[in-house]
Amino acid sequence: xxxxxxxxxxxxxxxxxxxxxxxxxxxxxxxxxxxxxxxxxxxxxxxxxxxxxxxxxxxxxxxxxxxxxxxxxxxxxxxxxxxxxxxxxxxxxxxxxxxxxxxxxxxxxxxxxxxxxxxxxxxxxxxxxxxxxxxxxxxxxxxxxxxxxxxxxxxxxxxxxxxxxxxxxxxxxxxxxxxxxxxxxxxxxxxxxxxxxxxxxxxxxxxxxxxxxxxxxxxxxxxxxxxxxxxxxxxxxxxxxxxxxxxxxxxxxxxxxxxxxxxxxxxxxxxxxxxxxxxxxxxxxxxxxxxxxxxxxxxxxxxxxxxxxxxxxxxxxxxx
Numbered sequence: 001x002x003x004x005x006x007x008x009x010x011x012x013x014x015x016x017x018x019x020x021x022x023x024x025x026x027x028x029x030x031x032x033x034x035x036x037x038x039x040x041x042x043x044x045x046x047x048x049x050x051x052x053x054x055x056x057x058x059x060x061x062x063x064x065x066x067x068x069x070x071x072x073x074x075x076x077x078x079x080x081x082x083x084x085x086x087x088x089x090x091x092x093x094x095x096x097x098x099x100x101x102x103x104x105x106x107x108x109x110x111x112x113x114x115x116x117x118x119x120x121x122x123x124x125x126x127x128x129x130x131x132x133x134x135x136x137x138x139x140x141x142x143x144x145x146x147x148x149x150x151x152x153x154x155x156x157x158x159x160x161x162x163x164x165x166x167x168x169x170x171x172x173x174x175x176x177x178x179x180x181x182x183x184x185x186x187x188x189x190x191x192x193x194x195x196x197x198x199x200x201x202x203x204x205x206x207x208x209x210x211x212x213x214x215x216x217x218x219x220x221x222x223x224x225x226x227x228x229x230x231x232x233x234x235x236x237x238x239x240x241x242x243x244x245x246x247x248x249x250x251x252x253x254x255x256x257x258x259x260x261x262x263x264x265x266x267x268x269x270x271x272x273x274x275x276x277x278x279x280x281x282x283x284x285x286x287x288x289x290x291x292x293x294x295x296x297x298x299x300x301x302x303x304x305x306x307x308x309x310x311x312x313x314x315x316x317x318x319x320x
Contacts, residue, residue: 050088059108083311123148139274143312187268188221189238198254262296270314
């Protein structure tokens, strides 16, 4: 059939086909717009951390090969920073943001005098980002900061002095933050109990480390309780005793118990980082994570646990 104009008339079947195609095309176009409109084309803030870790790893490997004084330590640090670079690279590539124009990867020399300063700078660069990142990324970057801080404990001259968390508190907590904080509080209660327990099995050479560790966990316990109480939540009390994976019967098992307690505390505070958007709570969590990671280094070394420094403390859930 044709129309009066001489063009083919629009049959009923052709009309229905056209309408169906239009109906399908509109949602598809809308879906495409929805996918593209949410894309963040800003440079990825984790990219500099990734490139920095990659540069440090290369320089540390060179130092390990060429410096008799730093050989073994540099090799350990190279492994830690390689793990950081791999984890950060995977996350950067997951979001696939644009590469900054004219970007150049940082280069680091093989001056052993700058070796420990690299780690301090990396720790501070990671800490500066933790407050503003999405939860998963806050956990990752917090673990990188803790790994750098823990690696500094390998310095024969001694690691960096542990920084105390801030004193600010909050009036409200997100619902999923509360269980994470209660878990961290349980880990702090348990750590205090473990430090008290092992004193009976370890000689006076350990007394200073026991005292420092016990005081640190008492401080973290009290801070965690204050945060929960200020937000109108009831902090969980300590238990009379805690069941350990391994019974403490001698010095060796006592050292392993402390190493495990510090690892458990690191995991618990890392869990808080991934379950809060509050900057005050994040600041507390990352400092407690770093504290547990740095204290754990020497206990792990004495216990013969490898690696002595977990590259991403808190993301590994066991002491061994």
